[in-house]
Amino acid sequence: MPANPSPLTAPTAEDIRAWYRVQSAALAHDRPGEPVPSQAAVRAGLTTTGPRRRRLVLWLLRGSGDEPVATALLRLHGATAAGGHADIQMTVHPAHRRLGTGSRLLATVTEAATAAGCGTLTAEAVAGTPGEGFLATRDFVPFARMTWQRLPLDDIPAPVGKLPDVPHPGYRLTGWEGAAPETLADGFLDALRALPAPAAGPDAADTRWDPAAVHETAELAARRGDRLLTVAALHDDDGIAGYTTVLLPGDGTRRAQQYDTAVVPAHRGNGLGLWMKAEMLRRLPAAQPDLAEIHTRVPDDNRHLLAVNTALGFRPLHRTVRFRLRLRVRR
Structure with missing residues (x-):
């Protein structure tokens, strides 16, 4: 069993390589056949942060032979006042599971979150893996189930290419890269505030959306070498009726990530989600010609978006469960 967990305050190049070894081994074991993020993407995620989403601490555990055994990342969302929220991503190398490492690491991370004044801690595990059972037996309560989906761009059904040309009276499509134009x-x-809570994703949970937060999201992607591409539906009399955003990778991988899709409540029921996403698929080859596929995740209770994605050609990869742990806030 490794020594007591200690914070990783300034990751070195070797630390990042060791972190990547744990992550890639766990992904290959828990999600066989799925693509593994590049080491460059992992490095960018560990070393590039924004002021509103500062990363509290990282842990990298090594065994007696200095081999990497486990990793943990604790991320605060918004302010650090008592009752705030934190998200944890914890991974144990498959060869070192069921030896007490995860329990010891979780206790350390939970203590750090409590000391920071957090009232809740959330985590996510692939459904049907030991991680799901691990969280469920440690007072974490499931609150959302997600389906992860994949669409090879060569497999887009031919009729989808014609959908952007279907008239939607009173609406028109537009798009931009990075932050939204001032106008x-x-x-x-x-439109952002129209997102249901689970659909906003771990990086957006409990975020107060304002102009600074919107610009920071685009700037953070740019600092990581990625690009945000947005397609929006505009209403003649009511501005933005909805939008969909995709993250284009800057690390050389050929896999884009579908981020949020939202329609303002007053404009729902007009087929805007399918319309906007079909237009996004039309624009992707010109925006990044070497893309091969797009991945996304959808809350299982969002039946409408699941149906939209199925019509576009998305197929399921795996399912995950999001858990919440209530922490005892220190006074």
Whole structure:
């Protein structure tokens, strides 16, 4: 069993390589046949942060032979006032599971989150893996189930290519890269706030959306070498009616990530989600010609978006469960 966990305050190049070995081994074991993120993407995720989402601490555990055994990342969301929220990503190398390493690491991370004044801690595990049972037996309560999906761009059904040309009276499509143009910023904020809580994703949980947060999201992607591409539906009299955003990778991988898709409540029921996402698929080859596929995740209770994605050609990869742990706030 490794020594007591200690914080990783300034990751070196060797630390990042060791972190990547744990992550890639766990992904290959828990999600066989699925692509593993590049080491460059892992490095960017560990070393590039924004002021509103500062990373509290990282842990990298090594065994007696200095081999990497486990990793943990604790991320605060928004302010650090008592009752705040934190998200944990914890991974144990498959060869070192069921030896007490995960329990010891979780106790350390939970203590750190409590000391920071967090009232809740969330985590995610692949359904049907030991990680799901690990969290369920340690007072974590499931609150959302997600389906992860994949769409090879060569497999897009032919009729999808014609969908952007279908008239939607009173609406038109537009798009941009990075932060929303100033003329559309207020409407974009309204659309962001229309997102259901689980669909916002771990990086957006409990975030107060305002202009600074929107610009920071785009700037953070740029600092990591990635690009945000957005397609929006504009209403003649009411500004932005909805939007969909995709993250284009800057690390040489050929896999884009579908981020949020939202339609303002007053404009739902008009087929805008399918319309916008079909237009996004049309634009992707020109935006990044070497892309091969796009991945996304959808809450299982969002039946409408699941149906939209199925119509576009997305197919399931795996399912995950999001858990929440209530922490005892220190006074």
